[in-house]
């Protein structure tokens with residue numbers, strides 16, 4: 457089981473989503489940025505490191521949402537989402553093809569990595585219950 461953390465970075469009513477490049481696994485699908493937790497690292501440490509490396513952003517992880525177990529053909533992942541706020545930085549894409557600050561009403565319309573679909577649903581449910 458590969459542990460992967462991902463960041464739902466919130467800013468002014470939108471969230472940052474990224475499109476995987478054609479060279480990555482799950483090519484051209486959208487995801488919440490993040491990556492694998494390395495040995496000796498906490499989830500939060502991995503998240504902060506990955507977002508710095510991939511996007512040049514400094515984030516503050518806030519709330520851990522429900523992890524999703526997903527079986528891709530070659531491997532199983534546990535995808536662990538955290539809502540996060542933005543501390544500072546300007547986006548520089550190191551790996552991804554594109555990014556978007558998506559409002560809640562369009563979030564479900566993207567072509568997501570399959571493992572992310574329950575996370576998008578939980579997040580929308582959570583936000584709508586807070587309105």
Ligand SMILES: Nc1nc2c([nH]c(=O)n2[C@H]2C[C@H](O)[C@@H](COP(=O)(O)OP(=O)(O)OP(=O)(O)O)O2)c(=O)[nH]1
Nearest residue numbers: 460462480481487488489490491492533569571572
């Ligand atoms: N970062 C991230 N990965 C996701 C998400 N949803 C999802 O299925 N994944 C998958 C894609 C990858 O197989 C794995 C994350 O590993 P990674 O981001 O380090 O991907 P990678 O391209 O470096 O993986 P690899 O091909 O080198 O093994 O989890 C998501 O929302 N964020």
